[in-house]
Amino acid sequence: MGSKRANKLIARAINEAQPVPPEFDGEYPIVVEGITNAFGEQTVHEDLSLKVKRGEILGVVGGSGTGKSVLMRSIIGLQHPQSGRIEVMGHDITDHDSDDDADIRSRWGVLFQGGALFSTLTVAENVEVPLKQFYPEISDELRHEISRYKVRLSGLPEEATSKYPSELSGGMKKRAGLARALALDPELVFLDEPTAGLDPIGAAAFDNLTRELADTLGLTVFLITHDLDTLYAICDRVAVLADKKVIAVGTIPELLALDHPWIQEYFNGPRGRSAEATHQSGERGKRHDKPDEEIDGDLTGGVGAYSADAARVWGADGDQGVADARDGDNDGEDDAMDNEGPRGA
Numbered sequence: 156m157g158s159k160r161a162n163k164l165i166a167r168a169i170n171e172a173q174p175v176p177p178e179f180d181g182e183y184p185i186v187v188e189g190i191t192n193a194f195g196e197q198t199v200h201e202d203l204s205l206k207v208k209r210g211e212i213l214g215v216v217g218g219s220g221t222g223k224s225v226l227m228r229s230i231i232g233l234q235h236p237q238s239g240r241i242e243v244m245g246h247d248i249t250d251h252d253s254d255d256d257a258d259i260r261s262r263w264g265v266l267f268q269g270g271a272l273f274s275t276l277t278v279a280e281n282v283e284v285p286l287k288q289f290y291p292e293i294s295d296e297l298r299h300e301i302s303r304y305k306v307r308l309s310g311l312p313e314e315a316t317s318k319y320p321s322e323l324s325g326g327m328k329k330r331a332g333l334a335r336a337l338a339l340d341p342e343l344v345f346l347d348e349p350t351a352g353l354d355p356i357g358a359a360a361f362d363n364l365t366r367e368l369a370d371t372l373g374l375t376v377f378l379i380t381h382d383l384d385t386l387y388a389i390c391d392r393v394a395v396l397a398d399k400k401v402i403a404v405g406t407i408p409e410l411l412a413l414d415h416p417w418i419q420e421y422f423n424g425p426r427g428r429s430a431e432a433t434h435q436s437g438e439r440g441k442r443h444d445k446p447d448e449e450i451d452g453d454l455t456g457g458v459g460a461y462s463a464d465a466a467r468v469w470g471a472d473g474d475q476g477v478a479d480a481r482d483g484d485n486d487g488e489d490d491a492m493d494n495e496g497p498r499g500a
């Protein structure tokens with residue numbers, strides 16, 4: 156058993172009758188081979204392949220609608236490709252007959268766009284949802300303790316645990332969503348546009364937190380972003396989606412050496428050059444000298460669809476409080492409806 160995982164809170168919390176699975180020690184925790192995803196007439200991915208290295212932060216970029224979120228949803232089993240194969244930590248996600256789904260799902264964490272928190276639950280209760288679902292045998296006291304620890308780990312103050320999502324700033328919501336993503340001591344973390352809607356200083360702070368947690372906890376991170384500063388600041392490699400495929404994966408200098416028009420325009424356009432200059436000067440991270448809750452603004456909405464995904468991933472049953480997957484009010488949260496099951500599956 157990997158020592159890192161064995162030392163973690165959950166490993167200590169559960170009894171020996173349910174041993175923690177060994178950490179994945181292969182080279183590529185995510186292997187996508189030749190997948191096709193289509194919605195009616197629209198083919199989003201065609202023969203798309205990608206390998207994510209263990210321990211890296213992989214930035215995933217591409218124009219709007221190129222299928223970054225669909226790719227992430229395919230990897231975490233929310234979207235079933237028409238063809239191709241996806242392996243996560245050695246487990247075939249596309250094999251629907253497999254009976255160890257719950258085990259594998261407990262080994263990744265997801266931060267959906269905007270946080271996708273359950274609005275009738277406090278921050279601490281949001282973080283407890285995956286713990287309840289995957290480790291129901293953990294005592295209430297221990298679950299509260301783990302939840303408080305994850306909230307602190309995500310850089311939120313102790314007082315935030317009892318707050319509801321509507322009482323949080325945009326940056327705090329993201330951190331609360333990150334705490335929930337880390338609830339189960341994951342090996343893999345998926346972040347969908349984590350800095351969208353944050354001001355540059357709040358975004359830099361979130362980037363720093365992501366890098367620090369990835370290094371400390373030994374995480375592999377799949378990070379969808381439009382934020383060039385994030386790519387320069389924390390990503391080890393970047394995968395570029397275009398023409399229904401991953402057209403290139405590499406470090407930014409490696410990508411810059413390619414002559415694909417989208418890549419050149421993206422990295423060598425005014426915004427790309429400005430991000431590089433900021434990175435070279437080291438200015439971005441240094442400007443963060445105040446806590447997030449004081450400096451970042453709220454998010455603009457548009458996360459209703461992600462609420463549905465969050466409900467599918469964690470909203471197990473009524474007594475946990477569940478998200479309304481039909482949320483359409485674009486307020487950045489779920490409209491929780493007590494005592495009803497998750498919808499949108």
Ligand SMILES: Nc1ncnc2c1ncn2[C@@H]1O[C@H](COP(=O)(O)OP(=O)(O)OP(=O)(O)O)[C@@H](O)[C@H]1O
Nearest residue numbers: 194197199217218219220221222223224225226381
């Ligand atoms: N459930 C669905 N039903 C029909 N079409 C869908 C569905 N999910 C995604 N699509 C379509 O697939 C395409 C890719 O969507 P996706 O959200 O993955 O893009 P993206 O690269 O993440 O875009 P953005 O950068 O704007 O977030 C879009 O045209 C979208 O409308």
